[in-house]
Amino acid sequence: MSISKHATQHKQAFDEPLWWGLFSAGGICFAVFLPAVILFIAVLLPLGLLPAEALSYERASTLLFSVPGFLFVGAVVCLPLFHAAHRLRHGMFDISVGNDALNKKLMYGGAALLSIVALGIVVTGFLR
Amino acid sequence: MDKLSTQRLPLLKRNWWLKHRFFKLYMLREATVLPLVFFTLCLLAGMVALLQGADSWQGWIAFMGSPIVLALNLLALAASLFHAATFFVLFPRVMPIRIAGHSLPDQAIVAGQWAGVVAVALLFFWLLGRV
Known part of the structure; x- marks a missing residue:
């Protein structure tokens, strides 16, 4: 299955344990945190099933723009993004889309960029 | 290769x-x-x-x-939830846990992780469900 991925390059891939570690950590976060996060923020909140002040503008700002908010974004946005990047990269390889060297840069690069944006938003809100 | x-x-x-x-x-x-x-x-x-x-x-x-x-x-x-169901069964295979010389049954590790999902949901309910 991994012929064309490795046949042309014989050098050792030293970075793979890093991507695999981020994939695993992100997988745990996706499984343990995301069900509750999606249920409360993307289902109950827009359906108006939470108390009115639970995520008002003031309360949501206070909760997000804080140290726990920074950790929340790390566990709910950044790590799951690297998990998704890893699965997308290997999924694209499985169905022969693009070439792996470029997909790798695009996927992990995209996850890193969005992670920096997400953490940057929290820091900006915190410092304001 | x-x-x-x-x-x-x-x-x-x-x-x-x-x-x-x-x-x-x-x-x-x-x-x-x-x-x-x-x-x-x-x-x-x-x-x-x-x-x-x-x-x-x-x-x-x-x-x-x-x-x-x-x-x-x-x-x-x-x-x-589907991802959780597939991911939790991997944990005991990748990292078997042994306590005092006895290996913890796979089902116990899987159940422990589902308990984590419920705990996070309860935390959210505590934080957002009541005012």
């Missing part, structure tokens, strides 16, 4: 995974990240809205309530 490997294995076609139920489930598991990415982008938009002000925040909540967005996020919720 030795030099002869290309002679041993034929290149696979794009639809190789459609031929067996096991591989279809594998691809379904891989695909759970698609709705996850959608939800993450929604969440990022919400964070930007929160930075912009109260009107943007209310606008974002209205956007999250539109039928298509809500449907895709319900799909993300289902995907997260």
